[in-house]
Amino acid sequence: MSSSWPLWEVFVRGKRGLNHVHVGSLHAPDAEMALRNARDVYTRRNEGVSIWVVPAAAITASSPDEKDPFFAPSGDKVYRHPTFYSIPEDVPHL
Amino acid sequence: MDLEAEFERAVSGEQRVEPRDWMPDGYRKTLIRQIAQHAHSEIIGMQPEGNWISRAPSLRRKAILLAKVQDEAGHGLYLYAATETLGADRGELTENLINGRQKYSSIFNYPTLSYADVGTIGWLVDGAAICNQVPLCRTSYGPYARAMIRICKEESFHQRQGYELLMTMMRGTDAQRAMVQESVDRFWWPSLMMFGPPDSESSNTEQSMKWRIKRNTNDELRQKFVDMTVPQAEKLGVTLPDPALKWNPERGHYDFGQPDWDEFWQVVGGNGPANAQRIAHRRKAHEDGEWVRAAAAAHAARRARREEGVA
Ligand SMILES: [Fe+2]
Numbered sequence: 001m002s003s004s005w006p007l008w009e010v011f012v013r014g015k016r017g018l019n020h021v022h023v024g025s026l027h028a029p030d031a032e033m034a035l036r037n038a039r040d041v042y043t044r045r046n047e048g049v050s051i052w053v054v055p056a057a058a059i060t061a062s063s064p065d066e067k068d069p070f071f072a073p074s075g076d077k078v079y080r081h082p083t084f085y086s087i088p089e090d091v092p093h094l
Numbered sequence: 095m096d097l098e099a100e101f102e103r104a105v106s107g108e109q110r111v112e113p114r115d116w117m118p119d120g121y122r123k124t125l126i127r128q129i130a131q132h133a134h135s136e137i138i139g140m141q142p143e144g145n146w147i148s149r150a151p152s153l154r155r156k157a158i159l160l161a162k163v164q165d166e167a168g169h170g171l172y173l174y175a176a177t178e179t180l181g182a183d184r185g186e187l188t189e190n191l192i193n194g195r196q197k198y199s200s201i202f203n204y205p206t207l208s209y210a211d212v213g214t215i216g217w218l219v220d221g222a223a224i225c226n227q228v229p230l231c232r233t234s235y236g237p238y239a240r241a242m243i244r245i246c247k248e249e250s251f252h253q254r255q256g257y258e259l260l261m262t263m264m265r266g267t268d269a270q271r272a273m274v275q276e277s278v279d280r281f282w283w284p285s286l287m288m289f290g291p292p293d294s295e296s297s298n299t300e301q302s303m304k305w306r307i308k309r310n311t312n313d314e315l316r317q318k319f320v321d322m323t324v325p326q327a328e329k330l331g332v333t334l335p336d337p338a339l340k341w342n343p344e345r346g347h348y349d350f351g352q353p354d355w356d357e358f359w360q361v362v363g364g365n366g367p368a369n370a371q372r373i374a375h376r377r378k379a380h381e382d383g384e385w386v387r388a389a390a391a392a393h394a395a396r397r398a399r400r401e402e403g404v405a
């Protein structure tokens with residue numbers, strides 16, 4: 001009885017200067033309608049100044065099963081953080 | 095490590111579960127049932143108030159009521175979207191609703207007989223919904239919790255516009271004050287039923303609390319609602335229709351009577367005053383909208399073909 005429309009993921013930029021953030025999803029027949037529906041569903045109170053809609057099927061995500069091994073390469077690289085380096089306290093502006 | 099043990103450890107440690115994480119079948123099923131029921135309630139909940147949009151007494155009240163009913167549609171959509179992250183099919187959920195296989199909140203099976211009901215619903219029904227929903231902002235399933243945060247932000251407008259409407263009527267004529275009291279008399283007990291049966295009869299509570307889906311029991315939330323509402327009723331100048339309602343200094347809470355639970359089970363079972371009408375209306379809206387959905391899909395397909403031809 002129901003024709004099913006594809007699923008779109010919705011990203012909203014809250015204000016200029018911020019990143020677009022994922023807010024949810026919706027169904028729409030095409031990108032243009034997805035944008036209009038996203039405006040009505042996710043920005044009824046000035047929550048955004050810009051919207052992206054992305055076909056949900058087009059998103060590639062890392063797998064939650066391998067969350068530890070996948071992110072392991074950054075786990076042992078403490079030297080990527082500024083606190084790794086000890087500098088005498090009397091050196092200014094560093 | 096054992097997946098189930100790992101899951102239990104994560105939720106009891108207040109970690110959030112996200113869509114692609116492993117989860118027990120029971121957790122997934124419970125969530126789909128609960129979130130779908132919640133989504134259906136938002137969608138069916140548009141009807142009792144929608145009934146008064148064309149008869150609102152001023153342009154201001156009409157604009158407010160339209161915005162509120164539109165919000166409820168939005169709430170339904172946030173929640174349907176959350177169920178889809180669990181693998182539910184949106185079309186199937188709608189079918190389940192109009193075929194009576196899934197339920198919605200019993201409160202929406204009561205009719206809105208006077209305009210004061212618009213105010214009473216905002217004050218008591220949205221008020222009870224807020225009590226239920228605020229703890230759900232910390233529910234263990236991420237997409238559900240995030241939907242609830244958006245919803246709770248919007249509900250506060252719903253409750254305030256209702257209370258303000260009633261305050262305005264209470265400053266009016268005797269007939270208007272009587273209309274408010276009559277409306278509160280009808281909605282008080284059904285509002286208390288919104289928290290579900292007493293804990294002693296609630297079959298799903300224990301497991302749901304363990305999984306951190308539910309954060310408070312039905313009776314705890316009902317007590318909280320009564321404690322919040324009594325002072326508001328006093329300020330408004332209406333009487334809540336419960337002779338047992340009385341402050342208990344030892345408990346630090348109001349004592350109150352029990353709703354008619356036989357009536358509750360009758361309404362849940364489909365025999366409330368407006369069950370048949372609500373479902374018939376939802377079914378008709380869905381069927382009448384089919385040509386719009388089909389036309390939009392045909393338009394999108396034709397445009398996609400044309401763009402391919404050009405490229
Ligand atoms: Fe709502």
Ligand SMILES: [Fe+2]
Nearest residue numbers: 166220249252
């Ligand atoms: Fe509401």
